[in-house]
Amino acid sequence: MPSEEFESAAASFKRVGQDAVTHARRVAGNAVARSRRHHSENAELLKRGGRGAKPGDPTPGTLRAAAERFRRARGLSVPVVPDPADSVPSRSQSPARTPRSDDEEEDFSQMRIMKRDQ
Template sequence: MPSEEFESAAASFKRIGQDAVTHARRVSGNAKARNQRHHSENVELLKRTGRGAKSGDPTPGTLRAAAERFRRARGLAVPETPETPVVPDSVPSRSQSPARAPRTSDDDEDFSQMRIMNRGQ
């Protein structure tokens, strides 16, 4: 009977859909738990080590040595750096760039637009 086959196919389709939804929920829950765990670990590391290095702080020797090994292994140039970094007495201030003069009018733009529009005539 076609009716029984249809009901069987519909039940099978429904079961497969439910299994897919269950699997997706499980995978999503695992991913959320893993992200939360990583976040907690990062927060804990930040508490132990502080907020991190400032941009003007010298690079630690271990990082410097790792960078040198990386560069040498790939045949890249290794810049010479002093053992004790030079720290400036004060941070130089940014120089003020001169302000642009305000435009007096847009007549130049209008003229150039007309020239472009009339070029093919």
């Protein structure tokens, strides 16, 4: 009897191992397919959205919408981005006042700090 139990246990172990390998291959195949699909979607978005945009240019609406769908699908927060047309000041508006350099501020330069310690 012990020999039969051993053979049964070995067969069971082999079957479980094969099932695990089959499952791992299926999961890996699904991951590769999903990765390829995302890659092709991203390539298409780049074509439609205008590859080569300069840094600082507003993100095209198609890319912004795709990013929003991606974030919502994964339960991530979606930042509120102001419309670029709303943020451009008109010529009639005066520019924002910049602070003067002689405003009362601490001087944290190295020379000032080093002299303080002496």
